[in-house]
Amino acid sequence: MKEMNCKLLVIGSGPGGYACAIRAGQLGVDTIIVEDKAHGGTCLNVGCIPSKALIHAAEEFSHATRFTGDNVLGISVQKPTIDLSKTVAWKDGIVARxxxxxxxxxxxxxxxxxxxxxxxxxxxxxxxxxDLGEQLIHADKIVIATGSVPLEIPSLPFSGDVISSTEVLALTRVPKRLIVVGGGYIGLEIGTAMAKLGAEVTVVECASRILPQYDNELTKPVADRLIALGITVLLNAKAEGLSDGKDKLRITLENGEITELPFDKVLVAVGRKARTGDCGLEELALKMNGQFIQIDDRCQTSMHGVYAVGDVTGEPMLAHRAIAQGEMTAEIVAGEPRAWDKQCIPAVCFTDPEIVTVGLSPEGARALGDDIVTQGFTPAEGMAQSGGVTIGKFPFAANGRAMTTQNDSGFVRIVARAKDHVVLGIQATGGGISELAAVFALTLEMGGRLEDIAGTILAHPTQGEAFQQAAQKALRHATHI
Structure with missing residues (x-):
């Protein structure tokens, strides 16, 4: 068996792993990175990137379809068609590059x-x-970045027409009838795209509402859009398994009635789990948080010299969190003093409309109670405050750029501490709102205040103006609403 030595061994080249290895190499650390498939992990190969490519193609097709009938823009086109195999080839080309x-x-x-x-x-x-045989690698430090895999329902194992998010992104034909089990962001992103491409989509969600991690105000525009697209959403419903003929899905409805729905494909999108079962973790004495590897604020596990980053360490299971963890861990291995001190991790749901959240929600901020409230503080006259929090919200219906692009549903909402106007959280929903996630995160990371946002000159006409107007609304001097 061939033997190799290095200072740092990274297992997995997803966002966390490759970022760690690249940064370590830049710092002069002798690094080896091992990947059993292709660089980029789930995000690049079967997740973030290919799903956004599908969403974009579906949106373009939806626009073309809309212009086959009467519309306010006066555009008229013939009925469009889509060759999904060509779309997939385009997506695969992006992934390969x-x-x-x-x-x-x-x-x-x-x-x-x-x-x-x-x-x-x-x-x-x-x-x-x-492929050339086994190699034994000795390392001073090891980073586990093995990522995650789709969560399987025992009654609906992945097989045949029951597929995960991995297989659905490789389909070369749009299924006539698609059932999506799971009303979270993965299921709704893909389900919405497929509906725009012409599939008859039904979403089965066991909770009482879709996207339960977000508040009702944020999810209502998404729910309204699902209805407009003709997507059927069954809430408080449970997928029980396939019928005897394997061509229908048995579902227990909210009233207890059992029904069977015919399908061409069933997409099971009920979450993801850490990929820890095939890398020999039983040989290590690692403390776990359920299925996830327990780490401290330096991504150090319970074993000296063994680190873990990304999805394998738990929520939030986001590529950009993994990248930040990977870069930090590389710097720690190189001897630099580092610890996790991020103020926020933005989350984006690429539904229609999109949803962005950064920092604390209104409920989360109020729940801090005395950690926010300063006794004896008197708010400015007319300022809305509740539990030490002031909130400003500006609708895209009053934003010129949103109106001219026909993306005027949704809003921007800012949550700030009432005593000093420091921004605690920002939430938004709207078309293309994901592109504002950067400025939202930067505001929190730099300790921005309402006055900082309100006093900044923003380009007109842009959707970003809604951010400024929301801050002005919180300060009670919005000029456009």
């Missing part, structure tokens, strides 16, 4: 990349099965 880009970045940074399946022998060594 980004795959190659990561490989080039790793090489440029001096990190050695090995394609193969890694399995722990102990806390300092890993056996990697490659």
């Amino acid at each position: 980004l795959n190659g880009g990561i490989g080039a970045l790793l090489k440029h940074a001096g990190a050695r990349a090995i394609i193969g399946h890694a399995r722990f022998r102990d806390g300092k060594s890993v056996i990697v099965k490659t």
